[in-house]
Amino acid sequence: MSYATHMEIRPDVTGFFDAATNTISYVVQDPASTACAVVDPVMDIDYAAGRISHAHADDIIAFIQKNGLTLDWLIETHVHADHLSGAPYIQEKLGGKLGIGANIIIVQETFGKVFNEGTEFQRDGSQFDQLFEDGDTYRVGGMECRALHTPGHTPACMTHVMGDAAFVGDTLFMPDGGSARADFPGGDAGTLYDSIQKVLSLPDETRLFMCHDYGPNGRDIRWETTVADEKAHNIHVGNGTSREEFVAFRTARDAKLDMPKLIIPSLQINMRGGDLPPADDTGKRFLKVPINGL
Numbered sequence: 001m002s003y004a005t006h007m008e009i010r011p012d013v014t015g016f017f018d019a020a021t022n023t024i025s026y027v028v029q030d031p032a033s034t035a036c037a038v039v040d041p042v043m044d045i046d047y048a049a050g051r052i053s054h055a056h057a058d059d060i061i062a063f064i065q066k067n068g069l070t071l072d073w074l075i076e077t078h079v080h081a082d083h084l085s086g087a088p089y090i091q092e093k094l095g096g097k098l099g100i101g102a103n104i105i106i107v108q109e110t111f112g113k114v115f116n117e118g119t120e121f122q123r124d125g126s127q128f129d130q131l132f133e134d135g136d137t138y139r140v141g142g143m144e145c146r147a148l149h150t151p152g153h154t155p156a157c158m159t160h161v162m163g164d165a166a167f168v169g170d171t172l173f174m175p176d177g178g179s180a181r182a183d184f185p186g187g188d189a190g191t192l193y194d195s196i197q198k199v200l201s202l203p204d205e206t207r208l209f210m211c212h213d214y215g216p217n218g219r220d221i222r223w224e225t226t227v228a229d230e231k232a233h234n235i236h237v238g239n240g241t242s243r244e245e246f247v248a249f250r251t252a253r254d255a256k257l258d259m260p261k262l263i264i265p266s267l268q269i270n271m272r273g274g275d276l277p278p279a280d281d282t283g284k285r286f287l288k289v290p291i292n293g294l
């Protein structure tokens with residue numbers, strides 16, 4: 001299936017790198033108005049101390065205010081397992097609608113069980129303002145944007161196309177970084193390969209923006225590439241790698257990976273749309289650690 005693209009629209013894209021989690025958050029500006037979207041904002045956590053803070057989100061808020069922008073959308077490409085979402089904090093200050101893929105309900109069902117959440121944890125995606133289905137469009141100012149379902153890393157992963165820019169979440173990394181793991185619950189290496197092909201079917205000159213970069217082989221952090229560059233040079237899927245080759249490689253590699261350091265707090269907060277778990281009867285909030293549960 002192919003989708004209409006608007007390559008003539010070139011939004012200004014500003015990346016905000018979070019060194020603690022190697023995440024890149026974005027402010028995407030409609031070139032024809034003051035409207036913008038924020039993609040994958042981060043909330044800071046000192047997990048050892050159980051302390052959260054908002055320096056990263058405050059940088060994004062300051063940028064939006066300094067440039068006189070209005071925030072139309074907060075987009076989560078998926079339920080992240082390696083950082084906490086700063087979306088509710090930004091939304092409270094600047095407004096905008098919070099959107100994620102419709103399969104969030106599968107992720108909520110899975111991790112609602114893992115963390116033995118009670119009935120007060122809604123598994124219907126109602127923590128979000130919008131649940132995107134494959135191909136759904138929405139507007140940032142006058143710019144028509146489109147959500148593409150790109151599962152494999154997780155069932156709810158979406159790639160968001162805004163003009164000539166696409167925010168790929170954790171489908172692809174930079175060409176020398178390859179691809180994201182596919183071994184979380186609901187993940188699947190073959191499905192990830194198919195989703196990557198879907199991203200690579202966008203026009204060659206599409207600008208691709210990564211959710212993560214780890215600076216492989218000591219290079220500086222980078223987060224922008226193109227479809228053509230990924231097709232030619234991606235070390236996991238480029239240059240005509242077959243589905244079978246990719247699945248064999250990805251499966252073997254994933255078996256050796258440790259859990260992300262922040263997976264336990266990240267899932268509990270991000271499956272709630274970035275909200276903290278409800279306070280107990282003393283007014284305090286807690287995160288759980290399931291023993292041998294992941």
Ligand SMILES: [Fe+2]
Pocket residue numbers: 078079080081082153170
């Ligand atoms: Fe992820």
